[in-house]
Amino acid sequence: MSCSSSVFYFPAMRKFKKIVVVDETKMNTSTLEELNKYANEVEVYHDEPTSEEVKSRVEDAEAIIVSWRTQISEEIIDAAKDLKYIGMACSLYDDESANVAVNYAQERNIEVNGIFDYGDPGVIEFVISEVIQLLHGFGEHQWQEQPLELSGQKFGIIGLGTTGKLLAKALEALNVEVYYFSRTRKPEFENAKLKYLELGELLKTCDIISIHLPKNTVLLKENEFKQFGDNKVLINTSLGLPFEEKSFQNWLKVRNNYTIFDGDATAYLPESIINRENVIASQKSAGWSQQTQERLSFKVLQNIQNFLER
Numbered sequence: 495m496s497c498s499s500s501v502f503y504f505p506a507m508r509k510f511k512k513i514v515v516v517d518e519t520k521m522n523t524s525t526l527e528e529l530n531k532y533a534n535e536v537e538v539y540h541d542e543p544t545s546e547e548v549k550s551r552v553e554d555a556e557a558i559i560v561s562w563r564t565q566i567s568e569e570i571i572d573a574a575k576d577l578k579y580i581g582m583a584c585s586l587y588d589d590e591s592a593n594v595a596v597n598y599a600q601e602r603n604i605e606v607n608g609i610f611d612y613g614d615p616g617v618i619e620f621v622i623s624e625v626i627q628l629l630h631g632f633g634e635h636q637w638q639e640q641p642l643e644l645s646g647q648k649f650g651i652i653g654l655g656t657t658g659k660l661l662a663k664a665l666e667a668l669n670v671e672v673y674y675f676s677r678t679r680k681p682e683f684e685n686a687k688l689k690y691l692e693l694g695e696l697l698k699t700c701d702i703i704s705i706h707l708p709k710n711t712v713l714l715k716e717n718e719f720k721q722f723g724d725n726k727v728l729i730n731t732s733l734g735l736p737f738e739e740k741s742f743q744n745w746l747k748v749r750n751n752y753t754i755f756d757g758d759a760t761a762y763l764p765e766s767i768i769n770r771e772n773v774i775a776s777q778k779s780a781g782w783s784q785q786t787q788e789r790l791s792f793k794v795l796q797n798i799q800n801f802l803e804r
């Protein structure tokens with residue numbers, strides 16, 4: 495009897511001719527090395543380039559990877575004649591808020607992929623840690639004359655998406671009275687400790703508010719700051735400014751109004767705001783950690799694999 499062995503045939507995976515990592519994406523070294531499996535040539539940059547530099551970097555790239563800090567405009571896409579794939583090492587919500595001209599790229603048959611949910615736990619840990627420090631006066635600032643517990647405070651969340659929901663859950667465990675406002679009401683998440691309020695009511699009711707909106711979603715203008723009033727705390731970890739700058743500046747002039755920003759949110763603030771006594775502006779990105787880097791690297795690579803295997 496002849497013995498036959500099974501032969502498995504794995505078709506060779508497609509490869510890009512050239513991948514260019516156009517700026518500092520914070521992907522880890524082993525993942526950057528692994529990119530060599532997916533292209534004949536890989537070029538990696540670790541800086542914040544000007545648009546002219548980006549243009550020359552992408553000229554002969556079939557795939558590029560970019561962080562949220564660098565603009566990939568229509569002009570840059572036009573300069574990349576061989577481009578088939580744009581991998582964003584950051585979230586991709588929509589064309590309007592993205593640093594990549596997503597619609598323009600897609601019209602030219604260029605695939606654009608973002609990553610999601612890679613830096614969320616740190617945001618919640620930042621918000622809770624900073625607010626506790628401010629309430630108790632554990633750090634440089636103390637909100638009121640007497641130290642206060644977070645437990646029992648009226649806390650508002652604006653934007654009940656991924657990070658907003660995680661924050662609500664964590665605050666629930668700390669016995670905080672949590673209210674939320676979001677574009678879409680979510681009865682399935684409401685309970686005795688998480689209640690929905692219209693924006694105006696939320697601003698009047700809550701003493702502490704944390705904003706969790708897509709990049710550059712401006713919700714707070716003069717009228718909203720009036721409703722929010724004095725003796726309040728406003729936290730922002732969203733990208734871009736979720737408020738009208740002038741109205742925010744006026745609100746900050748009131749004593750005992752405090753605001754807390756992480757490093758990502760601070761990047762959009764002028765020095766005149768950052769240097770105020772009642773502005774707590776961290777240099778660190780709330781969501782960044784070793785675990786975030788691993789998730790980011792893994793998800794960027796997985797998107798490339800999925801594209802090439804299609």
Ligand SMILES: NC(=O)C1=CN([C@@H]2O[C@H](COP(=O)(O)OP(=O)(O)OC[C@H]3O[C@@H](n4cnc5c(N)ncnc54)[C@H](OP(=O)(O)O)[C@@H]3O)[C@@H](O)[C@H]2O)C=CC1
Pocket residue numbers: 585587611613614617652653654655656657658675676677678679706707708709710711713731732733756758759779780781782
């Ligand atoms: N600083 C950091 O380290 C990090 C920052 N981020 C940033 O945090 C922000 C939130 O992220 P994430 O929670 O993942 O985002 P999601 O998209 O999951 O949630 C955003 C929420 O805001 C709601 N929303 C959108 N537009 C409006 C509007 N006009 N009015 C009211 N609600 C609105 C959404 O809609 P709906 O109510 O319909 O569901 C959704 O619930 C983003 O800016 C992100 O870039 C994220 C991770 C790390």
Ligand SMILES: O=C(O)C(=O)CO
Pocket residue numbers: 562583584585613733758779781
């Ligand atoms: O990718 C995002 O949305 C970020 O918040 C980058 O820090």
